[in-house]
Amino acid sequence: MKAIIETGGKQYTVTEGSEIFVEKLDVEEGKTVKFTNVLMLGDVIGHPYVEGAVVTGEVVKQGKQRKIRIFKYIQKNNFRKRQGHRQPYTKVVIKSIK
Numbered sequence: 001m002k003a004i005i006e007t008g009g010k011q012y013t014v015t016e017g018s019e020i021f022v023e024k025l026d027v028e029e030g031k032t033v034k035f036t037n038v039l040m041l042g043d044v045i046g047h048p049y050v051e052g053a054v055v056t057g058e059v060v061k062q063g064k065q066r067k068i069r070i071f072k073y074i075q076k077n078n079f080r081k082r083q084g085h086r087q088p089y090t091k092v093v094i095k096s097i098k
Helices: none
Strands: 002-007 011-016 020-022 033-034 038-041 055-064 068-074 081-086 088-097
Touching: 002 033, 011 020, 011 088
Parallel strands: none
Antiparallel strands: 002 011, 002 038, 020 088, 033 055, 055 088, 068 081
16 A cells, blocks of 8 residues: 655655655654654545544664765855755654555
8 A cells, every 4th residue: 555644844655664764753763653644545635634544664763864065156256165964864664554
């Protein structure tokens, strides 16, 4: 069964056993997390969410993504600015869809 969930301002298509990388959740590794913002469950489309639908998953890992480099440059003004950023994430394995 497929479901579309919403977390961290983004939407993810999930099935049982799938691994997803979501925005950082304040949950420890090994704990379960429930997603109640289910937009679609099988063929049922919510308005905006499907009533009573819950997707549960297990937090496998907390980490940071690869560093991206930001370089700002303004010509003729001798302006150069270099900056880096690593976005935190949470890796979740989907256990059940109800």
